[in-house]
Amino acid sequence: MKWHKSLIFKILLCCFILTFCLVGSIFGVLYRYQQSILSEMDEKSSEILRGIQVQLTNLEDARTPSEILHNRLSDLKSRHGVDAIIVYDSEKQVVSSTDSDQMPVLEFGIPERAQVVVVEPTEGRKITAYFQTFPLMVGSNPVGYVRIALAIAPQTHLVKALQSKTLITLVLLFVGTIIVLCSLIFKILRPLQTMARTCQEISEGNLHELDIRPNASEVLVLEMKFNEMVEALKVKAKMEQKLAQTQRLCAIGNLAAGIAHEIGNPLNGIKLTVSHVKDLFSARELSDESFHKYTDTIIKEVNRLDGIVRDFLMFAKERELALQPYRIDKLLHETVRLIEKDASKRGIRIETDIQAISREALIDPQLLKSALLNIIINAMDASDGSGKIRLVSTDSCDTCRIEVIDQGVGIPAEILSRIFDPYFSTKSSGTGLGLSLTKMIIEKHDGDISIESTVGKGTKVIITLPMKGM
Ligand SMILES: Nc1ncnc2c1ncn2[C@@H]1O[C@H](COP(=O)(O)OP(=O)(O)O)[C@@H](O)[C@H]1O
Numbered sequence: 413m414k415w416h417k418s419l420i421f422k423i424l425l426c427c428f429i430l431t432f433c434l435v436g437s438i439f440g441v442l443y444r445y446q447q448s449i450l451s452e453m454d455e456k457s458s459e460i461l462r463g464i465q466v467q468l469t470n471l472e473d474a475r476t477p478s479e480i481l482h483n484r485l486s487d488l489k490s491r492h493g494v495d496a497i498i499v500y501d502s503e504k505q506v507v508s509s510t511d512s513d514q515m516p517v518l519e520f521g522i523p524e525r526a527q528v529v530v531v532e533p534t535e536g537r538k539i540t541a542y543f544q545t546f547p548l549m550v551g552s553n554p555v556g557y558v559r560i561a562l563a564i565a566p567q568t569h570l571v572k573a574l575q576s577k578t579l580i581t582l583v584l585l586f587v588g589t590i591i592v593l594c595s596l597i598f599k600i601l602r603p604l605q606t607m608a609r610t611c612q613e614i615s616e617g618n619l620h621e622l623d624i625r626p627n628a629s630e631v632l633v634l635e636m637k638f639n640e641m642v643e644a645l646k647v648k649a650k651m652e653q654k655l656a657q658t659q660r661l662c663a664i665g666n667l668a669a670g671i672a673h674e675i676g677n678p679l680n681g682i683k684l685t686v687s688h689v690k691d692l693f694s695a696r697e698l699s700d701e702s703f704h705k706y707t708d709t710i711i712k713e714v715n716r717l718d719g720i721v722r723d724f725l726m727f728a729k730e731r732e733l734a735l736q737p738y739r740i741d742k743l744l745h746e747t748v749r750l751i752e753k754d755a756s757k758r759g760i761r762i763e764t765d766i767q768a769i770s771r772e773a774l775i776d777p778q779l780l781k782s783a784l785l786n787i788i789i790n791a792m793d794a795s796d797g798s799g800k801i802r803l804v805s806t807d808s809c810d811t812c813r814i815e816v817i818d819q820g821v822g823i824p825a826e827i828l829s830r831i832f833d834p835y836f837s838t839k840s841s842g843t844g845l846g847l848s849l850t851k852m853i854i855e856k857h858d859g860d861i862s863i864e865s866t867v868g869k870g871t872k873v874i875i876t877l878p879m880k881g882m
């Protein structure tokens with residue numbers, strides 16, 4: 413950006429112009445005031461001159477200004493309020509003057525024709541006076557000169573004094589104003605620079621709010637609007653991210669649903685066949701220990717595959733809730749019963765502290781059970797073959813709170829925000845669908861799920877469900 417096009421330069425230029433106008437108008441006013449005083453004095457002097465000339469014309473010997481004039485001068489002096497009148501002959505010698513301790517009789521020619529000078533009538537006393545010298549004429553004959561001195565009134569004196577003092581004051585004021593203005597302008601414009609930098613960062617994808625600690629209400633409004641815009645952009649970015657994820661999931665879901673559906677039937681066949689072979693060989697006592705071990709492994713792995721397929725299908729299909737009145741404490745006991753055996757095989761104890769609830773809530777027990785199982789299985793996976801898992805439930809009048817607490821490995825803070833994402837898993841054989849399915853089921857029940865975890869200490873999953881009746 414060219415410097416002469418910058419806002420700072422333009423504002424500074426305006427300040428300079430304004431200050432010059434201000435100083436100029438002060439000087440203009442002072443000058444006019446002084447001029448009007450001087451022209452008033454000029455008028456007074458012309459009148460006195462006319463009076464003297466009339467007097468001279470009436471004198472017998474009009475060729476030289478006589479001392480007779482002397483009385484007349486005092487009369488004129490007091491009538492017109494001037495400070496001194498001095499008459500010179502044509503040889504420029506003083507012939508007559510008013511007695512004045514105010515104004516000294518200066519030599520002719522000093523000062524010149526019309527001039528403001530400072531005189532010192534007595535030691536240490538200075539007077540500023542306006543001296544004017546006119547030729548004296550009788551008819552068309554020059555007979556001498558007359559000088560009229562008028563002390564400049566105190567207010568005019570003041571103007572003079574002011575002029576020099578004002579000049580210094582104004583220059584100082586001018587410099588001071590410019591310094592203050594510059595700092596103010598920089599302060600005012602700094603937010604704009606910050607804003608420009610933030611805009612640049614935002615355009616590079618770093619969506620963050622503006623913090624300029626504004627000093628003007630307009631900038632405050634601008635900052636508020638700017639931050640509202642950033643907020644809206646953040647929401648938009650989140651929505652776009654969600655949309656992209658939903659689209660991706662939709663595609664994966666459709667694919668998975670198709671594959672899962674196709675895999676489901678052969679899996680069932682394998683499971684049934686292996687069970688049948690096992691029964692058959694056991695009956696004929698043809699099997700030994702390793703035979704049972706291998707067939708059990710096949711059944712276990714097939715069951716696992718079946719579970720994965722079911723998860724996929726449920727996730728892809730987003731089943732509608734089959735709501736029915738059901739007691740939540742009963743549901744919790746049933747869920748524990750389903751998993752207890754498996755847990756004890758893995759050396760994990762499941763403790764329960766389930767508050768009895770006599771009311772029934774409108775829920776989908778199958779789906780809620782699978783959601784709870786997902787959480788408990790995760791807790792068992794995290795417990796690494798030892799420890800205990802606590803299932804606690806408490807009931808308030810309109811919500812039921814369920815907590816699954818384990819003493820497992822815990823979840824690092826950096827992945828805590830991602831564990832509900834579909835397909836996010838830290839396990840080599842995990843699908844990453846467990847928690848996202850669970851969240852979906854809980855939210856379909858208008859409930860809420862959250863997780864608190866400390867690495868090395870354990871994890872607490874908290875579910876709140878509304879106790880909606882029939
Ligand atoms: N109780 C828990 N303790 C530690 N980590 C957990 C716990 N529950 C969930 N997780 C983490 O969340 C991830 C996602 O869980 P989930 O959606 O059930 O998928 P999966 O169990 O297939 O990995 C897990 O891989 C694990 O890292």
Ligand SMILES: [Mg+2]
Nearest residue numbers: 786790846847
């Ligand atoms: Mg899981």
